[in-house]
Amino acid sequence: MVNIEKLIRPELLSARAYTPIIPLKVLSEQVKIPVEGVIKLDGNENPYGCSPKVKHALAAYPYYHIYPDPEQRELREALAEYVGLPAHYIVAGSGSDELIDLILRLFIEPGDKVINCVPTFGMYPFSTEVCGGRIVSVSRDENFAVDLASIKAAIDEQTKVVFLASPNNPTGNITPQQDILALVETGIVVVVDEAYYEFSGVTIAPLVPHYENLVVLRSFSKWAGLAGLRVGYGIFPHRLAELISKIKPPYNVNVAAQIAALESLRDVDYLRDTIGTIVAERGCLFAKLKGVGFLDPFPSQANFILCSVLNGQAREIHHQLKQKGIFIRYFDTPQLENCLRISVGKPEHTDVLIDALKGVC
Ligand SMILES: *Cc1c(COP(=O)(O)O)cnc(C)c1O
Numbered sequence: 605m606v607n608i609e610k611l612i613r614p615e616l617l618s619a620r621a622y623t624p625i626i627p628l629k630v631l632s633e634q635v636k637i638p639v640e641g642v643i644k645l646d647g648n649e650n651p652y653g654c655s656p657k658v659k660h661a662l663a664a665y666p667y668y669h670i671y672p673d674p675e676q677r678e679l680r681e682a683l684a685e686y687v688g689l690p691a692h693y694i695v696a697g698s699g700s701d702e703l704i705d706l707i708l709r710l711f712i713e714p715g716d717k718v719i720n721c722v723p724t725f726g727m728y729p730f731s732t733e734v735c736g737g738r739i740v741s742v743s744r745d746e747n748f749a750v751d752l753a754s755i756k757a758a759i760d761e762q763t764k765v766v767f768l769a770s771p772n773n774p775t776g777n778i779t780p781q782q783d784i785l786a787l788v789e790t791g792i793v794v795v796v797d798e799a800y801y802e803f804s805g806v807t808i809a810p811l812v813p814h815y816e817n818l819v820v821l822r823s824f825s826k827w828a829g830l831a832g833l834r835v836g837y838g839i840f841p842h843r844l845a846e847l848i849s850k851i852k853p854p855y856n857v858n859v860a861a862q863i864a865a866l867e868s869l870r871d872v873d874y875l876r877d878t879i880g881t882i883v884a885e886r887g888c889l890f891a892k893l894k895g896v897g898f899l900d901p902f903p904s905q906a907n908f909i910l911c912s913v914l915n916g917q918a919r920e921i922h923h924q925l926k927q928k929g930i931f932i933r934y935f936d937t938p939q940l941e942n943c944l945r946i947s948v949g950k951p952e953h954t955d956v957l958i959d960a961l962k963g964v965c
Pocket of ligand 1: 698700701769825826831834835
């Protein structure tokens with residue numbers, strides 16, 4: 605008999621799994637409401653979908669039997685123009701999730717430490733554990749701002765990387781430039797995850813060429829409506845871009861994802877319109893959530909709003925909305941006790957949500 609468990613890396617046997625989003629079809633079956641009737645406000649996806657140009661280009665493309673360009677030349681050139689930096693600073697990935705993993709693979713040896721400013725995105729601890737690193741959690745303050753003094757105090761010789769999502773998921777606030785630069789000064793790798801940049805308009809990307817240890821991650825999942833196709837990119841100091849390119853799987857961004865990203869960049873004006881609509885709706889949603897009476901929404905620069913539930917019924921509200929086919933995120937971690945995160949949908953989604961909220965409790 606082979607004892608397969610003995611061959612497996614022990615830290616992976618005990619690692620916690622990532623809590624994934626439940627697929628639309630499964631949700632619809634769980635509550636016996638057809639997919640068209642479900643209101644999905646749990647994944648921060650773009651309710652307007654991708655650019656129509658993406659669909660046409662994907663249908664017309666004749667070369668799916670040919671491997672993608674491992675150097676991603678066309679995509680990186682188009683991204684260079686969008687970002688305003690030369691293409692040698694840019695590497696694309698199968699979602700920015702893949703770039704999080706590649707960055708950790710580049711820097712983390714077993715036992716090395718990664719600083720995580722909680723509450724934040726769950727992929728950072730997940731990928732750190734898979735790479736054999738150790739997560740050091742540093743709590744944000746009562747306004748969810750990063751705690752610079754505590755982060756600096758947590759840094760030792762084994763600390764390699766700090767992740768800063770800005771705007772942060774699930775709190776929606778940005779990290780000011782001077783705080784990011786204060787951490788860059790410490791000499792560890794500072795990864796600023798700008799997955800929601802297009803909703804905030806705030807970026808530190810132009811400063812990447814001035815430092816050796818500042819990295820910016822971006823994604824097409826949220827603003828461009830391409831979450832299902834998996835495409836993101838990193839803006840790296842030149843040396844790090846070289847090394848990330850060297851260690852990445854050669855064909856990591858598939859042909860369909862590269863076409864979709866290119867077409868999105870050719871249709872930025874259309875996408876900016878939908879972003880404008882979502883940002884305007886974020887303001888309406890915020891006011892209406894506040895008006896419900898038992899919710900305390902937290903100001904957001906992203907396409908979602910975190911709410912603290914004043915009557916302590918977050919779990920119950922989440923459950924009752926789910927039965928009505930409205931899906932939102934529920935959190936019950938120590939930093940997010942009794943909180944809900946609601947993605948900004950279309951105005952009609954807001955109306956149905958607010959009506960349903962008035963009917964619970
Ligand atoms: C959604 C999200 C991403 C996007 O990841 P992809 O792999 O590009 O889909 C990255 N970071 C944060 C903080 C997110 O919320």
